[in-house]
Amino acid sequence: MTTIDTLIHLGAGPCRELDAHLALQPERLILVEADPSLAEALSARVQGRESVDVRHLAVASKPAEVIFHRYNLPDAGSLHPATGLKALFPGLKRLQTLTMEAVGIGDLIDSFRLEPDAVHRLIVDLPGEEFPCLRALYDGGQLHRFQWLSMYCGHEPLYEHGLAAGAILDWLSEQGFDLVECDETQDPDRPCWILKRNPLKLECLTLQSQIQQFLADKSALTKDKAALSAARDEQTKLAAERQQQIEALNAEKAALVNERAGLSAARDEQAKLAAERQQQIEALNAEKAVLAKEKAALSAARDEQATLVAERQQQIEALNAEKAALAKDKAELGAACDEQAKLVAERQQQIEALNAEKAALAKDKAALSAARDEQATLAQARQVEIDSLKSRLQEQQKRVTELESQLTERDQRQALLDEELHKAEGQIELIKDLLLRSELG
Missing domain, CATH: 3.40.50.150 (Vaccinia Virus protein VP39)
Structure with a gap:
C-alpha cells in the first residue's frame, strides 16, 4: 500500500x-x-x-x-x-x-x-x-x-x-x-x-492543450503573415507614389530652371535698355548746358545788338520751345527709368522666390530619398521576419506531428491498460466468488 x-x-x-x-x-x-x-x-x-x-x-x-x-x-x-x-x-x-x-x-x-x-x-x-x-x-x-x-x-x-x-x-x-x-x-x-x-489522462490533456495552443499560434502566425504581406504591398504602393512625386518635382524643377534662364535674359535686356536711356539723358543734359550758355551769350549781346533784338527774340523763343520739348523728353525718360527700375526690382523678387522654392524642392528631394532608403530597409527587415516566421511554422508543424504520434502511442497504452484493468476486475470477481463459495461450503 x-x-x-x-x-x-x-x-x-x-x-x-x-x-x-x-x-x-x-x-x-x-x-x-x-x-x-x-x-x-x-x-x-x-x-x-x-x-x-x-x-x-x-x-x-x-x-x-x-x-x-x-x-x-x-x-x-x-x-x-x-x-x-x-x-x-x-x-x-x-x-x-x-x-x-x-x-x-x-x-x-x-x-x-x-x-x-x-x-x-x-x-x-x-x-x-x-x-x-x-x-x-x-x-x-x-x-x-x-x-x-x-x-x-x-x-x-x-x-x-x-x-x-x-x-x-x-x-x-x-x-x-x-x-x-x-x-x-x-x-x-x-x-x-x-x-x-490519472497521470496518463493529465498528460493527454496537457498534449491537447499544447496542440490547441499550437493551432492558435499557427492561426496568429497566418494572420501576422497576411498583415505583413498587406504592409509590404502598401509600402510598395507608397514607394511607387513617392517615385511619381519625385518625377513630378523633377519636371517642375526643370521648368523653373528654364523660367529662371528666361528671366535672366530679360533682366540683361532691361539693364542694356536702362544704360541706353542713361546715355540719352546725359546727352540731353549736355545739350541743355550748351543752350543755357548760348542763352547767356545772347542776353549779353542784346544791348549791343539792339537792331537784331527782334531776330534774336525769335531765336530765343525758338530755343525756349526746343528747351521745353527737351524738358518734356527728359521727364518722360525719367518716368521710363523709374518704371524700368521698378520692373527690375520685381524681377529680382521673383528670382529670389524661385531660388527659395528651388531650395525647398532640393530639401524635399533629400527627405524623399531618405524615406525611400528607410522603406527599403524596412522591407528587407520584414522579409527577414517573414523567413523567420516560416522557419518557426515548419518547426511547429514538425512538433505537432511528433505530438500526434505520441498521443497515438498514449491512446494505445491506455487501451492496453484498460484491457488489463478489465482482466484484473474479472479476476477479482472470480476470486470473490471462490471466497464466497469457500465460506458457504
Missing part, C-alpha cells in the same frame, strides 16, 4: 471515518470543521495523537464573512441552507446560525506546505460549497497536488447553490481524475465519491 503523506478532511463533522483514516497511517491527518461543538468533540477524541491536527475553521472558495447553519442532524451543517435536504428529511430543523470569517481554500492548502513529490489525499465534505472550492483549487494550480480525492455530494442538489454530483464528477473527469468508487454505506442520498488522479 502506498504511504500517504497528508490526509486532509474538510468538513469532518463528527468524523465517523476517523478509524479508517488512521488505518491508512498518514504522516499527517488534518481535520477541519466549522461547527464549534463538533470541532471541540473531535479534538477530545484525537487527544494524544501527534499526527492528528484538528482545525476549527469555516472553509469557502475565497475569504469572506459567512453564515454557518446548524441543524438537528450533526452532519447537515453548512454555509448554505439545506433546501433540498429538508425535502428528504421533513423533520430537519435549523437550530442556530453563526456568523464566521471563512478562510479561502487555496490559502488553507498553501498553509499545509504539502511536499510536491509525496502522496496526498483530500476529502471534501462542504455541502453546497463543493464545486466552488474545487474550482478555486484548480484555478490556483493546487488541485493536482492530490493523488486521491473524495467528495461527499448528493445525486441531486441538497443545498442552496449546490450542484448535483454528476456535474461535478464530469468536470473532475475533464481535469484528469477517474472515479474509482461510490461509497453509499453512510448515506445513500449523499454518498462519498472516491476519485484518483
Whole structure:
C-alpha cells in the first residue's frame, strides 16, 4: 500500500471515518470543521495523537464573512441552507446560525506546505460549497497536488447553490481524475465519491492543450503573415507614389530652371535698355548746358545788338520751345527709368522666390530619398521576419506531428491498460466468488 503523506478532511463533522483514516497511517491527518461543538468533540477524541491536527475553521472558495447553519442532524451543517435536504428529511430543523470569517481554500492548502513529490489525499465534505472550492483549487494550480480525492455530494442538489454530483464528477473527469468508487454505506442520498488522479489522462490533456495552443499560434502566425504581406504591398504602393512625386518635382524643377534662364535674359535686356536711356539723358543734359550758355551769350549781346533784338527774340523763343520739348523728353525718360527700375526690382523678387522654392524642392528631394532608403530597409527587415516566421511554422508543424504520434502511442497504452484493468476486475470477481463459495461450503 502506498504511504500517504497528508490526509486532509474538510468538513469532518463528527468524523465517523476517523478509524479508517488512521488505518491508512498518514504522516499527517488534518481535520477541519466549522461547527464549534463538533470541532471541540473531535479534538477530545484525537487527544494524544501527534499526527492528528484538528482545525476549527469555516472553509469557502475565497475569504469572506459567512453564515454557518446548524441543524438537528450533526452532519447537515453548512454555509448554505439545506433546501433540498429538508425535502428528504421533513423533520430537519435549523437550530442556530453563526456568523464566521471563512478562510479561502487555496490559502488553507498553501498553509499545509504539502511536499510536491509525496502522496496526498483530500476529502471534501462542504455541502453546497463543493464545486466552488474545487474550482478555486484548480484555478490556483493546487488541485493536482492530490493523488486521491473524495467528495461527499448528493445525486441531486441538497443545498442552496449546490450542484448535483454528476456535474461535478464530469468536470473532475475533464481535469484528469477517474472515479474509482461510490461509497453509499453512510448515506445513500449523499454518498462519498472516491476519485484518483490519472497521470496518463493529465498528460493527454496537457498534449491537447499544447496542440490547441499550437493551432492558435499557427492561426496568429497566418494572420501576422497576411498583415505583413498587406504592409509590404502598401509600402510598395507608397514607394511607387513617392517615385511619381519625385518625377513630378523633377519636371517642375526643370521648368523653373528654364523660367529662371528666361528671366535672366530679360533682366540683361532691361539693364542694356536702362544704360541706353542713361546715355540719352546725359546727352540731353549736355545739350541743355550748351543752350543755357548760348542763352547767356545772347542776353549779353542784346544791348549791343539792339537792331537784331527782334531776330534774336525769335531765336530765343525758338530755343525756349526746343528747351521745353527737351524738358518734356527728359521727364518722360525719367518716368521710363523709374518704371524700368521698378520692373527690375520685381524681377529680382521673383528670382529670389524661385531660388527659395528651388531650395525647398532640393530639401524635399533629400527627405524623399531618405524615406525611400528607410522603406527599403524596412522591407528587407520584414522579409527577414517573414523567413523567420516560416522557419518557426515548419518547426511547429514538425512538433505537432511528433505530438500526434505520441498521443497515438498514449491512446494505445491506455487501451492496453484498460484491457488489463478489465482482466484484473474479472479476476477479482472470480476470486470473490471462490471466497464466497469457500465460506458457504
